[in-house]
Amino acid sequence: EGAIAAVNSFVVKAAMGIGGAIPGYVLAATGYVANQAQTDTAKMGIIMNNILIPSIITLIAALVFGPPALLLLSWLTTAAFVFAVYASQTLSPRPMHRTLVRTRFQ
Secondary structure (H helix, E strand, C coil): CHHHHHHHHHHHHHHHHHHHHHHHHHHHHCCCCCCCCCCHHHHHHHHHHHHHHHHHHHHHHHHHHCHHHHHHHHHHHHHHHHHHHHHHHHHCCCCHHHHHHHHHHC
């Protein structure tokens, strides 16, 4: 029982370390600079951290663990689509978020 708890603790800590490092490496590779206007490459790195990497990990989980993970994959795909639509509007030259705020609250 103690060995199982030790292995579980190790796996959780290793996953948390890797899960925190991967987005940092992606942002560093795409040229992210904190507290400054971001380039299109850095914005794509942010989108990769929010859509592409979780989708790949979920797909691997769906292949390993089977049908219950497919439900999560379908939810993640829907969320990724919604985020991609929002990101495409945010990356466009016109300030879409101001337009949405004006129409919603007037």
